[in-house]
Amino acid sequence: MAKQMANQSTCYHCGETISGKAPCFAVINGTSHPMCCPGCQFVAEAIEGEGLAHYYQYRTEQALKLGQDKAPTTDYTVYDRKALQTQLVSQQLNGQCHVSLSIEGITCAACIWLLEKHLNQLKGVEQASVNLTTHRAYIQYLPEHVKLSEIMQHIAYIGYLPHPFSMDKQQQLAQQEYRKSIRRLAVAGIGTMQVMMYAIALYAGALQGMEDSYRDFIRWVSFLLATPVVFYAAQPFFKAAWRDVKARHLSMDFPVATAIGAAYTASTWAMLTGSGEVYFDSVCMFTFFLLISRFLEMRARHHTTQQGSGLLKLLPDKATRIDDNSQEQAIAAIEVEMGYTLRIKPGEPVPADGVIIQGQTTCNEAMLTGEYLPVTKQVSDTVLAGTINVEHAIDIQVTATGQTTRLAHIVSLLEQAQQEKPFIAQLADRVASYFVTAVILIAAVVYSYWSQHNPADAFWITLAVLVVTCPCALSLATPTALTAAMGRLYQQGLLITGNHVLESLTHINHIIFDKTGTLTEGKLTLEQVIPTNSTLSPETMLDLIAALEAHSEHPIAKTFAERATPLRAKSVTNHPGYGIEGSISSHPASSNDSNPEIRKAQRYRVGKSVFICSWLNIPLLDPPEPVGQWLLFASEQEVLGWIKLADTLRQDSAHTIHDLQQQNMQLSLLSGDQPNVVKRVAETLSISSWQANMTPEDKLAQLQTLQQQGKNVLMVGDGINDVPILAAANVSVSLGCGSDLAKNTADIVLLNNQLNSLLTVFDIAKQTRNTIRTNLVWALSYNLVALPLAACGIIQPWMAAIGMASSSLLVVANALRLTRTSKCSTKQHLQTQPSQITPLETAP
């Protein structure tokens, strides 16, 4: 095992732990601070250089780790090409250009300040504003003074990753919905305040006596103010109720719309005839309360869709074309056509499906297949859009672009799955349909009774019945509880994006897990070191391997990237799919290890058994254990040892799985990875049902079979290959470090990346269900008591109004209990939350 160094420090910029001596330093505000990598150092110096070092005092979250050995050097000049400019930039008549960029790496409000300050200092930038909620920058600039690529370069200098942003349809709809609902909220709020004010005049008038002319005038004014509230602000309720009627399935919207509509009509009638009572104030207040709870719910729901730049992010924006004269030419990815020859450099994502015509390499297909080790690709092999080229530059001939790629196919599978998604009927909706029928029947009986006995009062008594049974408390019962629970979960780093989620969770009896990145970390770590040569210590052996791997981009090499080796390797060659070779010349004097083995220049190899054994001309060696990823390490003379790498389980996987099994959940593991790997994970976690080599289609079919057996299924996944099944599951969970597409599809996003938060979600879902139940019971029993009194004609309108308000308040107070954190956990969750966000490797 890798030894933990005693002296540790943290990177001042990104907060990452540095074991041993910090590789570099940056001077900020006169003090020298440790930095984990030259990338962070460059950024910190750039921030200091701009005079923006206050950023470090103001921020509440750590910055994004750059994980680069050099200054940010991404070339953005492709965005100055005409094809992309016309798509991204809108030019005004006065020559000013407007552009929206989606910015990766924003962690707190101080980032906004830093970005805005920095951008507004640039010559040619007229105005730059950055939105903390959507992580989007809106920039106005003069193209003759500054180019788009320069602006993007500057954003990269201070440690953020700019992506061009073009709003997709979903985001456009989300923005429209948001703006509409905030307008509705304002109309209802302002209307309520005004009508309440006049209602007090009317109440006072009723007690002290008021001339009818004044009373009627104030009623008219109230009517004028309530009308926009009913017809504009309450419109969504009427629309939903009409949809319910057409679908012959009543939800809570129907009684709400009936109550608003009936009270408004009756009040208008009372105003016109100068008789009875007006209820304009109740109508407005009721609408306002409901709109607030819906608004909060919607904000939570939009949280994930607004971030990121839509599907664009899965594919790179640019490509390198090899033209007819064999010249490299940078083009925009949308310009790529079938038959083009593209060059893909190591570390770059593949922009379109294609066949390799030159070179060999390995590709990381984890996002599409779930297999965490890169796959070897040779001439005439197919590479898929969205996968990442790991080792060597390759030339490909494009066979599919845009909508015909494998990636696009998975996305279309997602849309299909979303339409077939089964919903679990909500408790409140079921109650609502009985409730509406009951109220209408009772009102009819009351009216017919009183019209025979006292025809003059029949209408007003019936109205009192309707007002008393106003479903105010009933309709607030569910949304308030849900909003409170969602708020509490959000504080703990759990984002709930749908209304149905918390209720559906209590019905879940089967959970499907994805393996890579969900149960496991999704990256390789060193598990075991077995030196076969007794003169070589494991530490020295790892130093030697790390020196070799420093020259590789392969995920295996990343395992060693954090190891500060004193050795340097020279003339290193990569053998894609096999291993790496290089000579390590001298051993620095600082080391205490006096082993003569490594004093003189030597050639070493690390890689697959076959790669080493053919070099040494010895028979093929078998790894010590059959399972796992074993690498052999050797010098020119002899085999020196084995190392074992594995995609380790998340720390909390085992206890989460155990606790879920305790709760009688059935668990299964579906993975796109190799059977032997999946089997081992399943056995370690004692998950009895597992399947390997699953394509997204297989996973979806498996899920639908379970659902046909009457199971309510929860799916936990993070990759693009999980997206269709996430969409089809009754409830879906994605991790915060997962792909954007998975996060947009999931009902629950574990922003804190902790699997054991699942237990918290289940726990709070149960509490929420109980709260909703007690709320419903209270609201219904209030109605049961008040209804007979109203039917007998005992209740005055003002008594009905007070009863209604107090029952609503009680329901809200009961729901607010959910926001109280019970005992221990919240703070701990927050503190242990890892500060880094999406890993950088996926960024173009």
Add this chain to the structure above:
Amino acid sequence: MDIIYLLIPLALIFVAVAVWAFFWAVDNGQYDDLESPSHSILFDQEPSPQQPTPSKQASENKAND
């Protein structure tokens, strides 16, 4: 009390203006970000007066202010 016939319609006009102003602000994106403005107001005051020292890449592009 006849004055209410004048004052209440006046108040209604104010309400209409307020709603119109609010709609205008929403359309201008003033309400799109409800989080950062509450923090950013605090960031602009300088904790310690300090002259920014322009570094290499910063001086190339800085506005001459």
